[in-house]
Amino acid sequence: MNLLTNYKLLDDTFKSLAEEVLINGEPQQCIVTTAYLGIDESRHISSLQAFKRGDYVQHKGQTYLITEEVKSTRHNKYRAKMTNCDHSFVVKDLIGRVEVGKDSLGKPIYENIYSDPYSIYGHMKQWDRSLNMSFQVGMMQVTYFIDVQNNTKNREQFAINNVYEIRGKTMKVALHELSNDGIIGLLFLQSGAKAPY
Structure with missing residues (x-):
């Protein structure tokens, strides 16, 4: 009893x-x-x-x-x-763009303004490394699968194709897995794009 x-x-x-x-x-x-x-x-x-x-x-x-x-x-x-949570994303929110000058042709040059950085915590559920032999030189392909809290801010922050620095690699959000209430499973694939900050 x-x-x-x-x-x-x-x-x-x-x-x-x-x-x-x-x-x-x-x-x-x-x-x-x-x-x-x-x-x-x-x-x-x-x-x-x-x-x-x-x-x-x-x-x-x-x-x-x-x-x-x-x-x-x-x-x-x-x-x-x-x-x-074994991973934290240090992120900044885009506040807006301001004109910082003009180029040689007189067109305005803009710069993005971001908020102070803050952390979003996640649990790296899986990761995978594979060798992509479709190129003349073998390329290492890395993927990460990270769970974060499902809320409006995180859904906006981790929109598809947004780019982040994860463990020294530039990665982009490729997929949202939403089968579990309360959690977004984020699939990250290696990317040639540059993280915004």
Whole structure:
């Protein structure tokens, strides 16, 4: 018999065991435990308050992404697995363009103005390297698949064909995989284009 199915006992237990974490920047009382050993650091998170797949969790200086579906309680508490975000995109928002001068023909020269940089965290789910032999010289082809929170800002930021610097390589967004509520799976392919900043 699980004594923690009694809500009063569960509430008292949470008060004594829980620690404060930030879920999407908001403080929440949770119990965080180790999930299993593997290539990626994963942990279980339990709370009396609701959370959902795709939420960001700040815990002991690390950022995690909740990767499991959380729609209902299990034994009067919400519980899921969260995975450490092993990649952060340092991004800037385009504010506008300003004229900075004229060229030799009198045409205006413009420069893009960006916001202060901030980070968007993601979990690199898979990556792949292959040798492309269609050229005279073999070319290494690299692809990355990174999960980020599905929200309006991220959908705009990671529009198809936007270019980013990832682990020393210039990569462009090639695909959005939306089969999991709360998460955008981003497929990045190597690109010859230059990142905007």
